[in-house]
Amino acid sequence: MVTIGDVAKAAGVSRSTASYALSGKRPISPEVTDRVLAAVEQLGYTPNAGARALRTSQTQVLALFARFVEDEFAPAMLEYIKGVTDTARELGYDTLLVSDEDGPGAIRRLSGSQMVDGFVLLNVAEEDDRLEPLRSVHRPGTLVGLPGDTHGVDVFDLDFEASGRLMVEHMHGLGHREMILVSQPEDVVRRGGAYVWRLADTAKAKADELGVDLHHYFAASSQPGIGEDLHRFLDAHPHATALLLNNEGAAAALPAVLQERGLSVPHDLSVIGRYSDVFARTFSLPFSAIDSAADRLGRHAVQQLVDRIEGRIDAAAPHTVELIAPEIHDRGSMAAPPAV
Amino acid sequence: MVTIGDVAKAAGVSRSTASYALSGKRPISPEVTDRVLAAVEQLGYTPNAGARALRTSQTQVLALFARFVEDEFAPAMLEYIKGVTDTARELGYDTLLVSDEDGPGAIRRLSGSQMVDGFVLLNVAEEDDRLEPLRSVHRPGTLVGLPGDTHGVDVFDLDFEASGRLMVEHMHGLGHREMILVSQPEDVVRRGGAYVWRLADTAKAKADELGVDLHHYFAASSQPGIGEDLHRFLDAHPHATALLLNNEGAAAALPAVLQERGLSVPHDLSVIGRYSDVFARTFSLPFSAIDSAADRLGRHAVQQLVDRIEGRIDAAAPHTVELIAPEIHDRGSMAAPPAV
DNA sequence: CTGAAAGCGCTTACAG
DNA sequence: CTGAAAGCGCTTACAG
CATH class of the missing domain: 3.40.50.2300 (Response regulator)
Structure with missing residues (x-):
C-alpha cells in the first residue's frame, strides 16, 4: 500500500509537509502543494483509515441500527436506510449497518472499539433497550422514532x-x-x-x-x-x-x-x-x-448527528426533538360524504 | 478509553502477556489468564479497532454494495442485506453498507484506505462497472448475481x-x-x-x-x-x-x-x-x-468471502460460480389443464 | 511461561 | 514556509 511517506518522497518533501498540504491545516507554498497533489494522484494514495482513526479518534463512520421486525413494511425501512447512507456519504461518512439481535451489546462493542463516531437508531420503541447503553457510551446518538424518555439524544419523528x-x-x-x-x-x-x-x-x-x-x-x-x-x-x-x-x-x-x-x-x-x-x-x-417522510427523517437525523460529532452543536445545549408536521399527499380519495 | 495497558496494569502483567492471554496465541498460565480476563471484565476493555487494523491489516469489516434501483422490489433487497449482515456478524465481521452512486470509486476508496477486508456486491449486472476496480484492488470480492465475465471473483446466483x-x-x-x-x-x-x-x-x-x-x-x-x-x-x-x-x-x-x-x-x-x-x-x-433464495445466497456469499479473507481457500484455486438449483415452492396454483 | 521493544501510518505540537 | 519527532493502541518477533 502507498503511504504518506511514499507521497512525501515522490514530492521531495517531509511527511508532515505532505500531510499539511493535504489537510490545509497550515499554509504550504503553492508549488509544494502542487507537487504533493501530483504525487497523490500518480501513486493513487488514500490515507489509511485505521492509522488516521488511531491518531485522531475520529473514524468518519456512523453506525446505523435497523431492526427488521415482522409486520414491518420493508420498503419503508429501506427508504430510511437509503436516506441515512446517502446523507452520511455526502457529509463524508461511511455507514456501518447493524441489524444485531443484541442491540445494546453492539452499541457498547462499537463504541468501545472506537469503530464509529456516532449512532443512528431506527425503529425506536417507547421503551427501547438500546437507549440505556447509548446514553452511557458518551458518543452522540440520534433516534428516528420517539421514545418515552428522550433525554440525552436527538430525536426525529413524524408528528x-x-x-x-x-x-x-x-x-x-x-x-x-x-x-x-x-x-x-x-x-x-x-x-x-x-x-x-x-x-x-x-x-x-x-x-x-x-x-x-x-x-x-x-x-x-x-x-x-x-x-x-x-x-x-x-x-x-x-x-x-x-x-x-x-x-x-x-x-x-x-x-x-x-x-x-x-x-x-x-x-x-x-x-x-x-x-x-x-x-x-x-x-x-x-x-x-x-x-411518513422516511427519507427526510433519515436525512435530518444524520445532519444533526454529524453536526454534533463535528462540534457544531454546543454539548451543553439541550437536545432536539423534531416532530415533522404531517402533510397530506392528496390522491383524490376524500370528498364530501354521500347525501343521505 | 481503557487500553490493553490498563488491563495489563490491573492484572499485574506486561502488555504483551495481556495480549497473548486474550488471543491465545501463546500459552499463558491459567492464573495469569484469569487475572487478565477479570481485568478485562472489570474495566470493560474492548480493543481499539483502528490500532488493531493498523497492526494486523485486518479490519473485520466487509463492504456490502447494494444498488437501489427503481423497478426493484425492495423487500427482496432487504432480505439479501439481512442475510449478509447476519452471517457476517456470526463470523465476527461488521458490515459497511455502500449505496454509493459511484460504485467503482467507492471500491477503490475503501480498499485504498484499508477500511474493509472484502467486498460483497449485490445486484450484479451482465457488464458491471464495479468489476474492473474490484479485480484490480487485490482484496477478495463475492458477487450475488452472475455477470458475463466471472474471472477473479466468486459468484452466487439462482440458476x-x-x-x-x-x-x-x-x-x-x-x-x-x-x-x-x-x-x-x-x-x-x-x-x-x-x-x-x-x-x-x-x-x-x-x-x-x-x-x-x-x-x-x-x-x-x-x-x-x-x-x-x-x-x-x-x-x-x-x-x-x-x-x-x-x-x-x-x-x-x-x-x-x-x-x-x-x-x-x-x-x-x-x-x-x-x-x-x-x-x-x-x-x-x-x-x-x-x-429467489435471497437469504441463502447472501449467506453463502459471505461464508465464501470470509473463507477467502481468512486464508482457508487456496488463492491459486479457481474461483467459485455457484448457481443454486431452483426449487418450486408449491402453493397449489398448478394443475392439469382444463379438458377442452 | 513472561517482558521489553519495535513498528503499523497517521497527525500535530515543537523547533527552526 | 518547512522538517524531525512523538505518540495514538495494538500485536508479535526477539530475548530471556
Missing part, C-alpha cells in the same frame, strides 16, 4: 399526534360525522409502537371536540386477517362515511375489500391513510395519505 | 437457466401444451439484467424440445401498465393454459386480472412465478413460485 388530529379535522371539514379508525395490531403497540396510540388518542380527542363519532379498532397487519377485519368494521358501522388508516396492511388490502363490497372511493367512502410514498407506489394505492 | 427449463418442464408434465412467459421489462435487460434472457432462452429451448407452444413477452413492472399487459397477453392467446412469470410486478397484479376475467387458478389457468418468499407474503400471492 403522530398532529397526524391523528389532522385526519379527523380534514374529514370533518368535508362534512363527515361518523368515521372508522383502523390501527396497527395491538402487539405492535405492545412491542413499543407508541405512535399507534399517539395517533389514535389525539384522533379520539379531536373527534370528541368536533362531535364526530369515531370508531377505533386494532386490526391484523396482513392478509387474510386484515381483509376480514375491514369487512367486519364496515358491517358494524354502515353509516360511517370515512375510513382512517394507521395500518399499512389495511391500506394494501382495502382495494380488494372495496371491490367485493361494490364501494367506490370517494363517492361512497372517503379514505385517508398514513404510509410512505414508496408504499403507495409499490401497491399502486389510490388513497390520499399522510406521508 | 436462472435451470429455472426456465423447470417451469416449462413442470407445466408440460401436467399436460400443458400452450404457455405464456412474462418477463421483466426490456430496460431491465438493457441495464444488465441478463437473468431475464437466461431464463427466457432456456424456457424457449425446452419448449421447442417438448413441442410446447410458448409465447414470450416483456411487460411493464408495475401498475397500471402490467395489468393491461396481462389482459393483452391473455386476450391474444385464449388457448394458453399456463402462465409463467419472471416479473414480480406481474405476479402482484395477477390476482386482480384473474378476478376481472373471472378466471380461477388452477382450474382455468395454471400459474408459476419466480420471486422470493417475502414477496409472496407481502402481497399474499397464492401462486407457486421458484424461490
Whole structure:
C-alpha cells in the first residue's frame, strides 16, 4: 500500500509537509502543494483509515441500527436506510449497518472499539433497550422514532399526534360525522409502537371536540386477517362515511375489500391513510395519505448527528426533538360524504 | 478509553502477556489468564479497532454494495442485506453498507484506505462497472448475481437457466401444451439484467424440445401498465393454459386480472412465478413460485468471502460460480389443464 | 511461561 | 514556509 511517506518522497518533501498540504491545516507554498497533489494522484494514495482513526479518534463512520421486525413494511425501512447512507456519504461518512439481535451489546462493542463516531437508531420503541447503553457510551446518538424518555439524544419523528388530529379535522371539514379508525395490531403497540396510540388518542380527542363519532379498532397487519377485519368494521358501522388508516396492511388490502363490497372511493367512502410514498407506489394505492417522510427523517437525523460529532452543536445545549408536521399527499380519495 | 495497558496494569502483567492471554496465541498460565480476563471484565476493555487494523491489516469489516434501483422490489433487497449482515456478524465481521452512486470509486476508496477486508456486491449486472476496480484492488470480492465475465471473483446466483427449463418442464408434465412467459421489462435487460434472457432462452429451448407452444413477452413492472399487459397477453392467446412469470410486478397484479376475467387458478389457468418468499407474503400471492433464495445466497456469499479473507481457500484455486438449483415452492396454483 | 521493544501510518505540537 | 519527532493502541518477533 502507498503511504504518506511514499507521497512525501515522490514530492521531495517531509511527511508532515505532505500531510499539511493535504489537510490545509497550515499554509504550504503553492508549488509544494502542487507537487504533493501530483504525487497523490500518480501513486493513487488514500490515507489509511485505521492509522488516521488511531491518531485522531475520529473514524468518519456512523453506525446505523435497523431492526427488521415482522409486520414491518420493508420498503419503508429501506427508504430510511437509503436516506441515512446517502446523507452520511455526502457529509463524508461511511455507514456501518447493524441489524444485531443484541442491540445494546453492539452499541457498547462499537463504541468501545472506537469503530464509529456516532449512532443512528431506527425503529425506536417507547421503551427501547438500546437507549440505556447509548446514553452511557458518551458518543452522540440520534433516534428516528420517539421514545418515552428522550433525554440525552436527538430525536426525529413524524408528528403522530398532529397526524391523528389532522385526519379527523380534514374529514370533518368535508362534512363527515361518523368515521372508522383502523390501527396497527395491538402487539405492535405492545412491542413499543407508541405512535399507534399517539395517533389514535389525539384522533379520539379531536373527534370528541368536533362531535364526530369515531370508531377505533386494532386490526391484523396482513392478509387474510386484515381483509376480514375491514369487512367486519364496515358491517358494524354502515353509516360511517370515512375510513382512517394507521395500518399499512389495511391500506394494501382495502382495494380488494372495496371491490367485493361494490364501494367506490370517494363517492361512497372517503379514505385517508398514513404510509410512505414508496408504499403507495409499490401497491399502486389510490388513497390520499399522510406521508411518513422516511427519507427526510433519515436525512435530518444524520445532519444533526454529524453536526454534533463535528462540534457544531454546543454539548451543553439541550437536545432536539423534531416532530415533522404531517402533510397530506392528496390522491383524490376524500370528498364530501354521500347525501343521505 | 481503557487500553490493553490498563488491563495489563490491573492484572499485574506486561502488555504483551495481556495480549497473548486474550488471543491465545501463546500459552499463558491459567492464573495469569484469569487475572487478565477479570481485568478485562472489570474495566470493560474492548480493543481499539483502528490500532488493531493498523497492526494486523485486518479490519473485520466487509463492504456490502447494494444498488437501489427503481423497478426493484425492495423487500427482496432487504432480505439479501439481512442475510449478509447476519452471517457476517456470526463470523465476527461488521458490515459497511455502500449505496454509493459511484460504485467503482467507492471500491477503490475503501480498499485504498484499508477500511474493509472484502467486498460483497449485490445486484450484479451482465457488464458491471464495479468489476474492473474490484479485480484490480487485490482484496477478495463475492458477487450475488452472475455477470458475463466471472474471472477473479466468486459468484452466487439462482440458476436462472435451470429455472426456465423447470417451469416449462413442470407445466408440460401436467399436460400443458400452450404457455405464456412474462418477463421483466426490456430496460431491465438493457441495464444488465441478463437473468431475464437466461431464463427466457432456456424456457424457449425446452419448449421447442417438448413441442410446447410458448409465447414470450416483456411487460411493464408495475401498475397500471402490467395489468393491461396481462389482459393483452391473455386476450391474444385464449388457448394458453399456463402462465409463467419472471416479473414480480406481474405476479402482484395477477390476482386482480384473474378476478376481472373471472378466471380461477388452477382450474382455468395454471400459474408459476419466480420471486422470493417475502414477496409472496407481502402481497399474499397464492401462486407457486421458484424461490429467489435471497437469504441463502447472501449467506453463502459471505461464508465464501470470509473463507477467502481468512486464508482457508487456496488463492491459486479457481474461483467459485455457484448457481443454486431452483426449487418450486408449491402453493397449489398448478394443475392439469382444463379438458377442452 | 513472561517482558521489553519495535513498528503499523497517521497527525500535530515543537523547533527552526 | 518547512522538517524531525512523538505518540495514538495494538500485536508479535526477539530475548530471556
